Amino acid sequence: EILMTQSPATLSVSPGEGATLSCRASQSVSSSLAWYQQKPGQAPRLLIYGASTRATGIPARFSGSGSGTEFTLTISSLQSEDFAVYYCQQYNNWPPITFGQGTRLEIK
Amino acid sequence: QVQLQESGPGLVKPSETLSLTCTVSGGSISRYYWTWIRQPPGKGLEWIGYIYYSGSSNYNPSLRSRVTLSVDTSKNLFSLNLSSVTAADTAIYYCARGGFFPAAIFAMDVWGQGTTVIVSS
Numbered sequence: 001e002i003l004m005t006q007s008p009a010t011l012s013v014s015p016g017e018g019a020t021l022s023c024r025a026s027q028s029v030s031s032s033l034a035w036y037q038q039k040p041g042q043a044p045r046l047l048i049y050g051a052s053t054r055a056t057g058i059p060a061r062f063s064g065s066g067s068g069t070e071f072t073l074t075i076s077s078l079q080s081e082d083f084a085v086y087y088c089q090q091y092n093n094w095p096p097i098t099f100g101q102g103t104r105l106e107i108k
Numbered sequence: 109q110v111q112l113q114e115s116g117p118g119l120v121k122p123s124e125t126l127s128l129t130c131t132v133s134g135g136s137i138s139r140y141y142w143t144w145i146r147q148p149p150g151k152g153l154e155w156i157g158y159i160y161y162s163g164s165s166n167y168n169p170s171l172r173s174r175v176t177l178s179v180d181t182s183k184n185l186f187s188l189n190l191s192s193v194t195a196a197d198t199a200i201y202y203c204a205r206g207g208f209f210p211a212a213i214f215a216m217d218v219w220g221q222g223t224t225v226i227v228s229s
Contacts, residue, residue, distance in 0.1 A: 001169075034215040036153075043202055043222050044153065049215035056217070087153055091214035096168040097155040 002026050002093050006086075006100035012108040015078050021103045023071040023088035032092030035064055035073045038102075039084045047086075048073065075105075083107050110135035112203050112220035120197075120227050126190040130203030130220055133184070137161050141206035141213055142179065142186045146199040147222075154199075158206065158214070159186055193227045200224050 003026040013019045023033070031051040036044035046055045048064035051071060061076045075082055088100040116128035130142065144156040157167035159177040167175045171190070179186040190197060201223050204216035 032212070032214075034212065043204075043219035044216075045219070046215060046217045049209055049212040053209075053212075055215075089153075089215075091212065094214070095155075095157070095166050096170070097214050099153040099155070101152045 001096060002029060002090050002098050004088055004090055004098050004100035006088060006103045008103060009101070010104045010106060012106050013078055014108045015080060017078055019075045019078055019082075019105055021073040021075075021086055021105070023066075023073070023100050025069045025071075025090055027093070028068045029090040029092035031067045032090055033064075033066070033071050034089045034091065035062075036087045036089065037082075037084045038087065044087060078105075080107075110205065110218050112205065112218055114201060114203050114220045114223040116223060116225070118224055118226060120193055120225060121229050122194055122227055123192055126188070126193050126197060126225055126227070128188045128201055128203075128223065128225070129185055130187070131183075131185045132205075137179065137181055137184045137186065139207065142177075143204045143206050143214070143216055144177065144188045145202045145204060145216075146197075147202070148196075148199045156188065156190075156201075195227050198225065198227045 005024045007022045033051045035048040038044040052064045085102045120126045138161045141158045143158040159165040174191045176189040203220045205218040207213045208217045
């Protein structure tokens with residue numbers, strides 16, 4: 001099973017600033033990585049797949065990068081609606097498909 | 109647009125079987141990978157398994173002995189059965205769609221709102 005580790009656990013950022021979230025895989029997952037955003041009381045929403053491709057309707061301020069074992073989600077100019085929990089997910093080696101433990105992005 | 113709706117009992121007794129259904133509306137169940145994911149209270153996401161519209165499936169090894177997924181294409185729905193439940197199975201259960209992106213069949217682009225299941229006597 002591939003272990004996904006996200007850092008930091010919590011990130012405090014002011015609105016208008018940028019944020020960088022990291023995700024590391026215990027072994028290579030190529031570019032088979034997705035990022036999700038989850039707000040309280042809601043289901044996760046797909047942001048990025050293939051490590052760097054934005055899903056339909058996702059604003060350009062969200063960008064993903066990386067391959068192999070190191071991945072990054074960058075959010076430029078944070079809006080109030082961006083404060084949420086973010087999860088990475090690998091789908092290269094399965095079963096099982098695995099998620100990171102999440103990074104909570106909070107308002108500073 | 110495609111919408112998913114989970115349904116089933118919100119309370120299940122220990123040792124019994126948890127049964128949930130996900131109804132697909134606004135689109136066909138065909139050609140996609142239909143997935144169940146759960147989230148214990150205050151915790152992260154756990155992949156339970158998927159079923160393809162043709163009926164082929166795959167499960168999380170940690171749950172394989174207790175999970176059965178099925179699909180009914182005539183009714184546009186798929187179902188989850190989880191047997192011998194314990195308190196550790198208390199979670200929000202989500203159904204989701206994969207396969208919309210051909211090169212990323214397990215990037216899940218449509219999710220149900222989730223249904224809370226509590227295991228308690």
